[in-house]
Amino acid sequence: MLFQVRMDVHMPHDLPQEEAADILAREKAYSQALQDSGTWRHIWRIAGQYANVSIFDVKDNAELHAVLTGLPLFKFMTIKVTPLLRHPSSIREDDT
Numbered sequence: 001m002l003f004q005v006r007m008d009v010h011m012p013h014d015l016p017q018e019e020a021a022d023i024l025a026r027e028k029a030y031s032q033a034l035q036d037s038g039t040w041r042h043i044w045r046i047a048g049q050y051a052n053v054s055i056f057d058v059k060d061n062a063e064l065h066a067v068l069t070g071l072p073l074f075k076f077m078t079i080k081v082t083p084l085l086r087h088p089s090s091i092r093e094d095d096t
């Protein structure tokens with residue numbers, strides 16, 4: 001199942017710099033491992049905002065929930081999930 005996920009990040013300004021750097025490093029590693037496995041198909045920065053739009057390919061809602069709640073930045077994010085399905089006019093075979 002494909003989902004579009006928008007993540008808006010709100011890091012507290014008083015978070016110690018070392019702690020923030022550790023969270024961001026773990027977030028990057030977590031994201032890149034899921035991109036490697038094909039679960040996190042796309043990630044795009046939204047221009048001018050500390051936010052991204054991503055596409056996830058997961059088995060079901062429960063897997064998506066587990067992936068998103070496992071994000072090291074989860075507690076600093078507002079997340080909006082939009083379920084997707086193949087458009088009948090799509091010419092891309094991997095849109096399912």
Ligand SMILES: O=C(O)CC1=CCC(=O)O1
Pocket residue numbers: 007009027028029031050051052073
């Ligand atoms: O910077 C962001 O948009 C948050 C984020 C998600 C995965 C990642 O590496 O950073």
